[in-house]
Amino acid sequence: EVQLVESGGGLVQPGKSLRLSCTASGFTFDDFAMHWVRQTPGKGLEWVSGSSWNSGSIGYADSVKGRFTISRDNAKNSLYLQMNSLRAEDTALYFCAKDMYSSSSGPIDHWGQGTLVTVSS
């Protein structure tokens, strides 16, 4: 059974940093691309970032480009999202998600339960 468990969320002040982690199990992690997707009540679902199986193809939404960095450690079956210069509008539930394929071609076929990030002073 595919399991994706996120951690690292919490309350952080504007301008500060936070690092999210996702631990995967139940599948061969380095065979698949991985993504981060966030959800807010007002804006719905927003794809944030994705990485191909070997980090050779990485992409970001315009809203986070230059501030967020995705990375993965295939030896640890883990995906990360380093979030810098956080803003109030980054407040959301962040999901770790598995791609159906290795090359970030989509779609997403499994989701974690999410970790909540709140950016507020």
Place this chain on the structure above:
Amino acid sequence: EIVMTQSPATLSVSPGERATLSCRASQGVSNNLAWYQQKPGQAPRLLIYTASTRATGIPARFSGSRSGTEFTLTISSLQSQDFAVYYCQQYNNWPLWTFGQGTKVEIK
């Protein structure tokens, strides 16, 4: 950015009836369109991909279709467990994937 527009925002349907949900892309996305179901407090679940292929374990009452840039999710006979929010997503334009705003299917 490709804008995905879903309609209606809310659909009121009686159990056993047919539900038809629409999703329009602002430009062509080929067949790279997925549908997800989300229930309160849960993560989204993949229902349909490549516009019309059911994901593993998804019942046959769920079907997807495409006409140009218009996509449709049809639930042939609504069951109690189908009342949820449904999202479409295009994954044609890497790395700028986009979701629709969702359609809530509620009990009439």
